[in-house]
Amino acid sequence: MLIDAERIPQEQKMESAAAQIYAIQAGLELGKKRGKKLMFARSAMAVLTASVLIAGLLFFNPTQLMPQQASTSIESSNWGVLEPFKKLASLDGDALTLESAIRNDYVQIVNKSAEKNGYKITLNAVIADENKIILLYTGTTSGGQEIYNVNSVWLTDAVTGQSVVDENGSRGGMGLHAVDSIYTWLGKTIYPLDKDKAFPKEVVANFQIASVDPGMLAKPKTGTDLADMRYSDRLKVSFAIDPKFWEQKTETVVINQPFMIDGHEVNLAQVELSPLSIVVKFTLSEALKTDWEIRNELFGKTPSELTSRVGKRExxxxxxxxxxxxxxxxxxxxxxxxxxxxxxxxxxxxGPDREKEEYIDILKK
Incomplete structure (x- = not known):
């Protein structure tokens, strides 16, 4: 049992979605008591996504790693060597970001592999800006082992061995089996970066693949029993990050435009625009900052529809x-x-605050 426990990374020891939801609720209560930072998910889907990442391989079928409510269509253009990832992107709510990066050649093709004892990982590509880094990778097995998922991905400085990601940020990931193959896994992992720190030139991506014996993947209870799992050794791929990713800095647009939600004034303070994310920041009056009941209600109703026009398309x-x-x-x-x-x-x-739809321009050229 101790040996099995050592094979599970620390971030994967949360055992269920319910436990993650409870942790979030507990955090809210702590925030109410201390009047400090409020952190909570926008929706149940966001909570479940976070839970999948933390729970890792236990208690989830691999298909649950894929969001089921995608609303972004993928361009029909050829993705070249990244074409296999198009299906994965079509299931991703953040697909527009990946599609835009590929279309604008804002991608570093790596295609470096590590292999040991029948397990192989290939780091296909890297995409980054000063706020986050995205890894696209392929895991494969031989000897009949069926891939359950790539259950662990670390990112470290090749020189110091220290993590290069922002410990205060939240990582994200998803994956699925390649078409007609239970021996190939296509994955995507996103890590937050601290833009105030210099990113190392040489990085090590450190993977672990989880698999099951032949015929086990189709069984409904597979993934609920740790004893069923087989694990690869740590598979390490080193690469030099392309300096082009640090050339385009985040643009901060100060707006300071107030609007109403249920009779309460909320201020659209500023927006941060970068190649891989758009971050919208809202501020509240001093009185509302500590009114936790109203804050919770307002958070669930903050505007969530952002649109952009590229050429003739919106x-x-x-x-x-x-x-x-x-x-x-x-x-x-x-x-x-x-x-x-x-x-x-x-x-x-x-609604109650407006007779008709209104828009706030974040960027206009």
Whole structure:
């Protein structure tokens, strides 16, 4: 049992979605008591996604790693060597970001592999900006082992061995089997970066693959018993990050435009625009900052529809999560900043505060 426990990374020891939901609720209560930072998920889907990441391989069928409510269509253009990842992207709420990066050649093709004892990992590509780094990778097995998932991905400085990701940020990931193959896994992992720190030139991506014996993957209870699992050794791929990713800095647009939600004034303070994310920041009055009941209600009703115009097309920038902050709320959206949109605007729904829909221009050229 101790040996099995050692094979599970620390971030994967949360055992169920219910436990994660409880942890979030507990965090809210702590915030109420201390009046500090408020952190919570925008929706049940966001909670479940976070739970999948933490729970790792236990208690989830591999198909549960894939969001089931995608609303972004993928361009029909050829993705070249990354074509196998198009299906994965079509299931991702943040697909617009990946699509925009590939379309604008904002990708570093790596195609380096590590292999040991019948397990192989290939780091296909890397995409980054000063806020986050995205890894696209392929895991394969031989000897009849069926891939359950790539259950662990670390990212470290090749020189110091220290993690290069922002410990205060939240990582995200998803994956699925390749077409007609239970021996090949296509994965995507996103790590937050601290843009105030210099990113190392040489990085090590450190993977572990989880698999099951032949015929086990189709059994309904597979994934609920640790004894069923087989694990690869740590598979390490080192690479030098392309300096082009640090050339385009985050653009901060100060807006300071108030609007109403249920009779309460909320201020659209600023927006951060970068190749891989659009971050919208809302602030509240001093009185509302500590009124936790109203804050919780307002958070669930903050505007979540962001659109941009590229050429003659108007695209939806999907909401990919949100959190509380000391001053108010933060909402994250997919980004197509690389496409140089003519405008980006936030929709305010009609309702008790407005007779008709209104828009706040975040960017207009």
């Amino acid at each position: 695209l939806k920038n999907n909401s990919i999560g949100g959190s509380g902050s000391e001053d108010g709320f933060i909402s994250n959206f997919s980004s197509n900043v690389l496409d140089q949109p003519k405008f980006i605007r936030l929709k305010l729904d009609a």
